[in-house]
Amino acid sequence: MRTPLIAGNWKMNGSAALVEEFGHAFAEARLPASLDVAVLPPFPYLDAARRGFEGTPLRLGAQTLNPLHSGAHTGEVSGRMLREFGVEYALTGHSERRQLYREGDEAVLDRLLAALSVGITPILCVGETLEERDTGRTMDVVLRQVGYVMARLEPDQRSRVVIAYEPVWAIGTGRTATPQQAQEVMAGIRQYQAGFDRELAAGLRLLYGGSMNAGNAAELLAQPDIDGGLVGGASLKVDDFLAICQSAG
Numbered sequence: 740m741r742t743p744l745i746a747g748n749w750k751m752n753g754s755a756a757l758v759e760e761f762g763h764a765f766a767e768a769r770l771p772a773s774l775d776v777a778v779l780p781p782f783p784y785l786d787a788a789r790r791g792f793e794g795t796p797l798r799l800g801a802q803t804l805n806p807l808h809s810g811a812h813t814g815e816v817s818g819r820m821l822r823e824f825g826v827e828y829a830l831t832g833h834s835e836r837r838q839l840y841r842e843g844d845e846a847v848l849d850r851l852l853a854a855l856s857v858g859i860t861p862i863l864c865v866g867e868t869l870e871e872r873d874t875g876r877t878m879d880v881v882l883r884q885v886g887y888v889m890a891r892l893e894p895d896q897r898s899r900v901v902i903a904y905e906p907v908w909a910i911g912t913g914r915t916a917t918p919q920q921a922q923e924v925m926a927g928i929r930q931y932q933a934g935f936d937r938e939l940a941a942g943l944r945l946l947y948g949g950s951m952n953a954g955n956a957a958e959l960l961a962q963p964d965i966d967g968g969l970v971g972g973a974s975l976k977v978d979d980f981l982a983i984c985q986s987a988g
């Protein structure tokens with residue numbers, strides 16, 4: 740069975756105080772027995788989070804990484820450095836990185852390979868814009884983003900990737916995909932992978948992201964092909980994030 744994963748992407752938000760608050764709340768929290776939970780704070784908070792989350796179920800993630808291990812790349816952070824801070828997950832291909840920082844499929848692949856090379860589980864984010872959905876291109880776009888990366892990996896690498904389906908029109912808009920819309924695309928991703936490797940597809944963890952909150956998480960997470968959530972805004976409020984984690988049981 741696939742273990743659900745709830746990941747909180749804080750984006751460029753949060754504070755040292757919020758890290759501390761999460762550490763305290765999750766130390767006391769009763770969570771479903773079989774659940775992985777990660778928080779992805781901005782880089783400056785990683786060290787505090789590593790200390791503050793000790794003894795809690797919270798694992799650490801990063802929002803991006805540079806494809807190289809080290810070098811003259813002002814402002815960048817490598818996977819090797821993240822690993823030193825106990826980072827276990829890293830986003831690659833988030834739509835904000837694709838749009839705002841012009842990261843294309845090749846850049847996404849490079850970052851994902853860098854994560855794998857240091858033992859970090861990459862979360863490959865994919866998703867269509869509203870225009871792409873309205874013109875009937877959702878599956879083409881999503882499967883191109885998935886296929887570009889997965890086709891270039893070795894089987895053992897492929898089995899370590901988590902895929903997050905985040906429709907761009909649902910991110911930060913309060914407009915969530917309906918459980919049926921999300922399920923349809925995510926079943927399509929799994930079927931596409933099954934065309935290459937049935938066993939891998941059956942074990943592939945697929946997360947939904949886009950305005951997931953405490954009110955809609957249970958219904959989304961109840962869909963057969965949704966194995967967890969990538970949560971933005973609602974991951975900044977400890978009670979909401981806890982409630983989402985609890986509904987993943």
Ligand SMILES: O=C(CO)COP(=O)(O)O
Binds near residue numbers: 909910911913951971
């Ligand atoms: O982009 C997201 C998570 O990576 C989703 O953000 P929101 O949950 O704020 O829509």
